[in-house]
Amino acid sequence: MIKKPKMILIDVDGTLVDSVPDLAYCVDEMLQRLGRPRQGEAKVRDWVGNGVERLVRRALIGQLDGEPDEADFQRAYPIFLELYAVNTSQRSLLYPGVREGLDYLKREGYRLGCVTNKAAQFTLPPLKDLGVHDEFEIIVAGDSLPKKKPDPLPLLHAAQQLGVKPGDAMMVGDSQSDVKAARAAGFQIVCMSYGYNHGEDIRSYNPDAVIDALTEIAPLLENAA
Numbered sequence: 001m002i003k004k005p006k007m008i009l010i011d012v013d014g015t016l017v018d019s020v021p022d023l024a025y026c027v028d029e030m031l032q033r034l035g036r037p038r039q040g041e042a043k044v045r046d047w048v049g050n051g052v053e054r055l056v057r058r059a060l061i062g063q064l065d066g067e068p069d070e071a072d073f074q075r076a077y078p079i080f081l082e083l084y085a086v087n088t089s090q091r092s093l094l095y096p097g098v099r100e101g102l103d104y105l106k107r108e109g110y111r112l113g114c115v116t117n118k119a120a121q122f123t124l125p126p127l128k129d130l131g132v133h134d135e136f137e138i139i140v141a142g143d144s145l146p147k148k149k150p151d152p153l154p155l156l157h158a159a160q161q162l163g164v165k166p167g168d169a170m171m172v173g174d175s176q177s178d179v180k181a182a183r184a185a186g187f188q189i190v191c192m193s194y195g196y197n198h199g200e201d202i203r204s205y206n207p208d209a210v211i212d213a214l215t216e217i218a219p220l221l222e223n224a225a
Contacts, residue, residue, distance in 0.1 A: 001224075001225055002188065002190075002208060002209060002220055002221070002223070002224040002225070003188060003224055003225050004221060004224040004225065005110070005168055005169055005170040005188060005221075006110070006111060006164050006168040006169070007110070007111040007112075007113065007158075007159065007162055007164040007168065007169045007170070008105060008110050008111070008112055008113075008169070008170045008171075008172060009112075009113045009114065009115045009155060009158055009169065009170070009171050009172070009187070010112065010113070010114055010115070010136075010171075010172045010173075011114075011115060011116055011171075011172065011173035011174060011175075011178055012114060012116040012118060012123060012126075012127070013048065013049070013116065013118060013196060014048070014049065014173075014174035014175065014192070014194070014195030014196035014197075015095075015172060015173050015174045015178075015192050015195055016094060016095065016098050016114075016127075016132065016214075017092050017093070017094060017095070017098075017126055017127075017130060018092060018093050018094075018095055019048075019088075019089075019092040019126065020041060020044055020045045020048060020092075020196075021041065021091035021092060021093075022084070022087050022088060022089065022090055022091045022092045023044055023048055023052075023055065023084070024039075024040065024041035024044040024045070025083075025087055025090075025091060026080055026083040026084045026087055027039060027044050027055065027056075027059045027080070028040070029083050030056070030059070030076055030079045030080045030083060031059065033079055034072075034075065034076060034079070036060075039059055039062065043062075044059070045196070046064065046198055046199050047059065047064060047198075048196045049175050049177065049196035049197065049198060050117070050177070051117050051118065051119075051142060051148075052080065052081070052084065052118070052119075052122065053077065055080075056073065056076055056077050056080050057073055059076075060072055060073060060076055064198060084122060085121070085122075088122050088125045088126045088129075089125055089126035089129040089130060092126050092130070093130070094130050094132065095192075095194065095213070095214070096213055097213030097214045097215040097216075098132070098213075098214050099131075099132070100214070100215050101213070101214025101215045101216075101217055101218070102132060102135050102214070104215070104217070104218050105217070106135060108221070110221075111137055111162055111164065112135055112136050112137060113136050113137055113138040113139065113140070113158045113162065114127070114136045114138070114139040114140065115139075115140045115149065115154045115155060115158060115171070115181075116139075116140070116141055116142060117142040117148045117149055117177070118141060118142050119141055119142050119143045120139075120141035120142075120143055120144065123139065123141045123142075124139070124141075127139070137162060138158050138161050138162060140154045140157060140158050144157075145157055149177045149178060149180070149181040150176070150177045150178075150180035150181045150184070151181065151184070152181050152182075152184035152185035152186075154181070155169070155171060155181055155182065155185040155187055156185050159185070159187075166185050166186035166187055167186055169185075169186075169187045169188070170182075170187060170188040170189070170190060171185075171187045171188070171189045171190070172189075172190045172191070172192070172214070172217070173189065173190075173191055173192070173195075174191055174192045174194065174195025174196060174197060174202065175191075175195065175196055175197045175202070176197060176200070176202070176205045178191065179191065179202070179205040179206070179207050180205075182207075188208050189207045189208050190207060190208060190209045190210070190211060190217065190220065191203075191205075191207040191209070191210050191211075192210070192211060192212070192213075192214075193210050193211065193212045194212070
């Protein structure tokens, strides 16, 4: 049974924003500069979700698990960062229902924050460009603190900053990293059925609820205890 929270923290990539089109563009351009074949958006969609460094490593070996040659990575990573710095929101879009869902949460008085594993330099521009940056009281990026999800620290930090107890907080995300962080922090966790979870069904990680669009959080909260 969902309990009505006082604060809701929301993940970015795969939850609010479909950033894969930009990430895939940068991966393919990076590979081309290295004289390697493009991998394409479908593959990149399965590789995202653990930060851009991990994405670059996966792109270099063409699969989810394993490690590339370190010298190859050291050549590739700066190229990717250069590309992504100017392509954070050229092709990315809000998922359907995100704007309406945020409007509902604000209208109902929920305190909102953003917690992502993506570095601030790649997080803030798309949130601003897509018109949702100012909806959040706090934004915790992947380089804001010494640890990131699945560690509970970013969630607990946001709760402390807003003066909300973990038992009165909810995380909305799309991946096992979000579920693990929320459970460790003592938050409720609601997951999107879409998003970036390496092709796995997020239901297998037993979040408190799974919804298909952020607008579906309305009936969930209205029926909460």
